[in-house]
Amino acid sequence: xxxxxxxxxxxxxxxxxxxxxxxxxxxxxxxxxxxxxxxxxxxxxxxxxxxxxxxxxxxxxxxxxxxxxxxxxxxxxxxxxxxxxxxxxxxxxxxxxxxxxxxxxxxxxxxxxxxxxxxxxxxxxxxxxxxxxxxxxxxxxxxxxxxxxxxxxxxxxxxxxxxxxxxxxxxxxxxxxxxxxxxxxxxxxxxxxxxxxxxxxxxxxxxxxxxxxxxxxxxxxxxxxxxxxxxxxxxxxxxxxxxxxxxxxxxxxxxxxxxxxxxxxxxxxxxxxxxxxxxxxxxxxxxxxxxx
Numbered sequence: 038x039x040x041x042x043x044x045x046x047x048x049x050x051x052x053x054x055x056x057x058x059x060x061x062x063x064x065x066x067x068x069x070x071x072x073x074x075x076x077x078x079x080x081x082x083x084x085x086x087x088x089x090x091x092x093x094x095x096x097x098x099x100x101x102x103x104x105x106x107x108x109x110x111x112x113x114x115x116x117x118x119x120x121x122x123x124x125x126x127x128x129x130x131x132x133x134x135x136x137x138x139x140x141x142x143x144x145x146x147x148x149x150x151x152x153x154x155x156x157x158x159x160x161x162x163x164x165x166x167x168x169x170x171x172x173x174x175x176x177x178x179x180x181x182x183x184x185x186x187x188x189x190x191x192x193x194x195x196x197x198x199x200x201x202x203x204x205x206x207x208x209x210x211x212x213x214x215x216x217x218x219x220x221x222x223x224x225x226x227x228x229x230x231x232x233x234x235x236x237x238x239x240x241x242x243x244x245x246x247x248x249x250x251x252x253x254x255x256x257x258x259x260x261x262x263x264x265x266x267x268x269x270x271x272x273x274x275x276x277x278x279x280x281x282x283x284x285x286x287x288x289x290x291x292x293x294x295x296x297x298x299x300x301x302x303x304x305x306x307x308x309x310x311x312x313x314x315x316x317x318x319x320x321x322x323x324x325x326x327x328x329x
Contacts, residue, residue: 174257174258177250177253177254177257178254178257181251181254185232188232188233189231189232190231190232190233190234190235190247191213191229191231191233191234192234192235192239192244192272192276193205193207193235193236193237194237194271194272194275195237196237204216204218206226207234207236208228209234210233210234211230211232211233211234212228212229212230212231212234213228213229213231214226214227214228215227233247240283241276241279241283241284241285241286241289242289244276244286245289245290245293248286248289248290249293251263252290252293252294252297253297255294256294256298256308263286263290265277291312294310295310
């Protein structure tokens, strides 16, 4: 080794050793010029900066993973708690349903027993009541028969304007007095006694009240006939058919018949109604329709 002083600078030369010359094409971040080196300057590792950065990134990544893992653990814990609560509610609901099902089954059994007892009681009651009902029907129709199997009612319509004054008088509800106009007689007025007399002021509803018992007889199985007889324009059609606001005997009788059939809760009979419509005119019957 030789030491030589030149221009106040030391030059170190070592035999067999050639100083490293850095390429000018190397990166400026990882190289430096030989001339820039100053003796006595502290030596710094080239890789110290990149290693510290990688270590910081590694620690940050580990912290992020730890945070995410802790959040997942919290969610799993909440889900487990919800699952346990739902399981407990399902168990309680199952027990409640079983208890209700058992109670309903028990009630149905009791209800079935009561229903059988009621059916038996109804049969026994019907066996006792049926003779009484038949006796009531018989007495009712015997009463009507005692009053007369054939009843004749007289109804007078109001006079038209061109008919003049009336020649009929109504002393009471059972007599009608007709003025014959025969002056040769000492008493030109003749009285006729009937089962019921209806003057011009009597409406359809009052007329039906006297016919109503016959509807009950028809439902009890007895033959009943109601018909209107008289000359043309005497008011027969109005009495039997009436109008939309003042119904006649047809509609009132049918309505009463259906009402009695539906309201008879003690009867075990079933009713079937049929209506035959025909017209009797000039002593000839003209068939019209059958309604079932």
